Amino acid sequence: MSLHGAPTSAELIESVREWIERDVMSSTEGRLKFHSRVAINVLAMVERELAMGEQQEADHAARLELLGMSDDARFAQAIRHGDLDDRLDEVRAILRADVDAKLAVANPKYLDGPT
Template sequence: MQNKPSAAELVGAVRSFLEQDAMPRLEGRAAFHARVAVNALAIVERELDAGPGAAAEEHARLQEMLGRDGTLDELNRELARRIRSRDLDPSDAALRQHLWETTLETVGVDQPRYSRYRREMERRKRG
């Protein structure tokens, strides 16, 4: 599929419409829900942009750490099971690094203005 505008462009257009045209005309509960809708569309835009790359890297890390193959969901279930059954210690360096990288990518899509995300990104930038 090579459709233009891309899905990201369409979502961006809808978000701009809501933000610039619809929201100023709304009040109360409807205005609040429009604000929530704008934020939800911004999540979609960020996920369309960063999601595929982040998922591929997460998948590769999981394959390496767990020494097996499977879908992303299967491998995440396997990781969860190993932590829960105490086969994998939470202090394991590869695990920690994986959890940080995966979580930073996720919050970066879901809520890049979240205080803890901004703090951690600044810390990492400073080294």
């Protein structure tokens, strides 16, 4: 149940992205076609963030909590001050998981590695 009902924000974004892909891209060229591709990529990123972002935020907070950190600022400060030097494997694992989460939204193809 949603206060705003259907279509949802995610559905609206998907519709605009699909319209650009189907109708705009096929009838444009040059600069406008390039900007259409950029718009498609941006909308796809927003779709993925809407779909995954809440869970990613919860997962990130849980990872920080494993190190006893309340937020990113405290985590960064602890790294800068060397407070976590004895836990570098854990720090690397958290940072890797965070980068993977960001890539899953920004461009999931980068998670596949070189082709």
